[in-house]
Amino acid sequence: MCGILFSNVAINKEVFLNSLNIMKHRGPTAPLCVYQSENFMLGHNRLSILDLDRRSDQPFFSDDGRYVIIFNGEIYNYKELASNYLIQMRTNSDTELLLKLYIQYGPQMLNWLNGMFSFIVLDVQQKSFFVARDRMGVKPLYYNRYGEKFIFSSEIAPLLPLVHNISIDQEAVRQYKKMRCFFNDRTIYNEIKEFPPGYYYENGEFIKYWEIDYSEKEPPSDEELEFLVCSAVEYRKIADVEIGSYLSGGLDSTIVTALAKVEHTWTVGFEDFNEFQWSEIAATRYNTIHHPILFDPDRFLTLARELIAIKKEPLSVPNEVLLYHMTQQASAKNTVILSGEGADELFFGYDRIFRWASSTTDFDIRAFSELYTYGSEDDIEIVEDALAPFMKLKYPQKIVAAFFQQAHLRGLLKRLDSASMLNSVEARSPFLDYRLIERLAGVSSLYKMKDGIVKAPLKRIFKDIVPAEIVNRKKVGFPVQLERVLSSEKIEGKTTFDKWFNFNLTTLGEIL
Secondary structure, three states, X not given: OEEEEEEOOOOOHHHHHHHHHHOHHHXXXXXXXXXXXXXXXXXXXXXXXXXXXXXXXXXXXXXXXXXXXXXXEEEOOHHHHHHHOOOOOOOOOHHHHHHHHHHHHHHHHHHHOOEEEEEEEEEOOXXXXXXXXXXXXXXXXXXXXXXXXXXXXXXXXXHHHHOXXXXXXXXXXXXXXXXXXXXXXXXXXXXXXXXXXXXXXXXOEEEEOXXXXXXXXXXXOHHHHHHXXXXXXXXXXOOOOOEEEXXXXXXXHHHHHHHHXXXXXXXXXXXXXXXXXXXXXXXXXXXXXXXXXXXXXXXXXXXXXXXXXXXXXXXXXXXHHHHHHHHHHHOOOXXXXXXXXXXXXHOOOOHHHHHHXXXXXXXXXHXXXXXXXXXXXXXXXXXXXXXXXXXXXXXXXXHHHHHHHHHHXXXXXXXXXXXXXXXXXXXXXXXXXXXXXXXXXXXXXXXXXXXXXXXXXXXXXXXXXXXXXXXXXXXXXXXXXXXXXXXXXXXXXXXXXXXXHHHHHHHHHHHO
């Protein structure tokens, strides 16, 4: 897990290094490593997870020196791929495997990767470059483009000193104030875009290499689903450092913890508002060293301001502040943390909106907005724009499933990556394994919510390893009492979420 920075624009090396240093937290093991070839500049901050030897530092060169790669992420099946494709390895790192697969097979190799990644390969001889991002967008990648001149970065903040005449995207502001996130590859800045998941860039074109098929499918057997979940967790245990797990005491994190058999588990909450009771039940069952982290509500706004200042963008969900604080404590024990992200999108865990979508044949944009959006303004045009890529699916259940899996989830993944990597910790989410996503896309809600039970397949399959209290527990969100933490400040807004949005945007404006 790392931070990458790339430019084919003529940039002063000291200026480039200063931007790379802004995200030094992403790779404190081997930071500020730069390779320059004419106007091409590749920067890398490495957090060592696989092959802790310096031989795997990046930028990483091919054996003949023609190609060089910078890579952020993990390829969980890299050993299998090396064996299957007879790749001769001089290291024990997925970076080398990734580069050699690309050199031999080109873009088609992306279809063989099980992992999370964003990477750039420079052909020093041809003066060309290749960029790719993982299927679900687990690993971030942003860019500024002027014609065929690009600057790519793992975070937004390092781009700001390198891009001239930065301005706020007012449509993105509308998205944020209505739906608490950004959609269709927008960021808060007009000049900076998000590289789309499931795409690669080559020879002047953005090309989609993966798309989720939402056509109707028969449900998997319990044996098949159990294998896929267990395999996804097992893959994400591949590391040369110690692995821990978030453990809220909800179903998803409990299943991951049970299967992973980690030593340390972590949860966070306020003294009088938390999930400690539930996480303790699970931790006792699995005999983990459990760490319930207390958070002082009086520190919330101070820490939120600090995060906005570091990220140079607004926070999407309030619990990012708690997640950051918890991971800061966890970093003393674990360099890799497992998370339950993605299960709600797979198994229709947001039951209110999925019950609605499954009960109707006609998609009503206003009904969706009432169930999903957060801001009080009646900005239906913004909701239509966010949903536009998914309307071709026609049926409400498919539209909502695709939106949550590909749009809503990206906001949660940004939160997870930011909160973990700011503390030099890699977060891994087994429920985002592409095999699970492909298998369950298009499977009916009658399976996922059988007999009206939310996440029925998970509860049925893992009932023997998950405490009954947690199986039968009513779903709750990651707890933050917004009214309480915002009460000390005079912030405009009709609703509590309006105030949260305005706090973020005002704070960002003051920083910029």
